[in-house]
Amino acid sequence: MGSLTVNKQKLKRFTIYTKPIMESYLSKLSVDLSDYTFAANFIWLANSSGFYAIINKSFCLFVMTGGELTMLLPPLGKKKNITQAMIKCFEVMNANNSSPYYSRIDYVQGSMLDDFIQSADQANSMFEMLESYIVEKKLVDYVYEVDALIDLRGNSYHTKRTEINKFMKSYPDYVIEKLDSAKHKDEIMHLFNKWVSDRVKYMPKEEAEVFLEGIHQERHAIKQMIKNYDELMLLGLVIYINGELKGFTVGERISHDTATVIIEKTDFEILGCAQFIFREFSKMLKEHYEVAYINVGDDMGFENLRKVKMSYRPFKLVPKYTIYQK
Template sequence: MANLTIGKKTLKPFTMDVKPILEKYLTKINVDISDYTFAANYIWLANSSGFYTISNKCFCLFVMNGGELTMLLPPIGKQKNVIHAMELCFKIMNKNNSSKYYARIDYVYGSIIEQFVQSVDEAETMFQMLENYVVEKKLVDYVYKADSLIELRGNSYHTKRTEINKFIKSYPNYRIETLEHVKHFDDIIALFNKWVSDRVKYMPHEEAEVFLEGIHQERHAIKKMLKHYQELDLIGLVIYIDNQLKGFTAGERINGDTACVIIEKTDFEVLGCAQFIFREFSKLLQTHYGVMYINVGDDMGFENLKKVKMSYRPFKLIPKYTIYQK
């Protein structure tokens, strides 16, 4: 894959080789948002669409879509360098794009927004920034205390406990295995295909159209995740009933206190399977990484997914923002 040259700036391909580079820069910040890992970005990008550069001592991740350049994350680096790096990145995007309105920075965390608005002592420059940019709140990440997801104590988790107990009673022959990318590859893809078919059946028509548009990308992401599973340092579980795969999940560490669930799929026809594998994987994440919190990502704007994630009583919701140019 070739470099991308824009003016005098060279953007390099975002390949597996970039993992240690990005992770070095991620150590300079303390963010518990699920998007701030190498794997979270790598598996969702097409092989030809991701590019990065180092600008003002910050790691800057771009994606090319239809010839237009945007940023998947704000510049990653020391706080004192980030704002100027953002300005430089907008210049790169404007140099490439057919209109400045295509340029944007996604998944920006809150403290960066505060810093962006109040970046300098001179009020005139601050007002100039507010005049030139629009900040829009987008989705939120759902973060839970790991102990809460494991113990499921209290009335608020009564339904979850009941569903898990019914699953164990109905399927006493279930077995859980550690996810192995080669061994389980075909079964995982088959379950994903079934999950898509079942999901569309129970989804409102207006949501189904949007949902199906992203299925190709998600299938590609799962295959990419499995292909590079060991290199990405992921952990996961699968669950079988009568030698048929009924659920799989995978995740990773975000920072010292927080791990995240990258993906989880279960067979809709096996009641309680989703609740059971989520609890078991929460145990694994806590034990393996020694974390206090588990981030399950955002709800992608789907009301059903929002209801499910809220039903687990999140410890906190972390807003994510997008910065546009006016």
């Protein structure tokens, strides 16, 4: 599918060549959500088609899924332009969609909400705009102090230190390498397939069915990440044990003081590998980007993932909201 015209508004295809355009708008914002990067949106578009338009001097990112148009992010631009851009975006979505029910704006950072619910010309109360829109809190991003993830000091990190020490004692010949997409691509996909198989083994049948529904998208995301690794300017590492790749992780910078972990996978059978690679990658992110914080994204609503991310004692939780129409 090429470009798309809806309600006289031309939407251009969201491709790797959109990167400098989107990043020129992102560079002017102060956000620390993991969703606010080009790579995070580009690699996760699997069974959907991404489109963008510059509306009221704001970058607007849409996604078409099953014929319905939604927004992956709020309009990105100056505060004075945001309100009218949002209104126009809803007009575009409504003109395309089978029902206004499907029109929505996802992944709105809490600190940006005033930009959407206050008039550009008047200091109106946020509640006036809420007469037309519903703001619903969704998931939260987990943000950590990078030094805390590296040092793992104190009783609360005792278990993490123990797991890492056991790993290093059990696998003293481990080898860490900087991720090279050409060299490591086949081994990364092999590990991912093993990871999926191992996960399903220990899941209840009904939970496994839900889990597998999302695997196609994640597999596509990893393939996109590998294919466009250099163009996306990502940073990653892999770990070998006895000559086999047993873990990989990839991240990037979000803002001047925050980096993000986009994806991480390790072999379940290698105890302590996940904790070890997370610590080592935290070191790499700090050294490469000189950041103070690391955002590891949300928990996708999975209770086990929430427990793991909370166990690392987040510095803060950053809420994400979705805007609907009434």
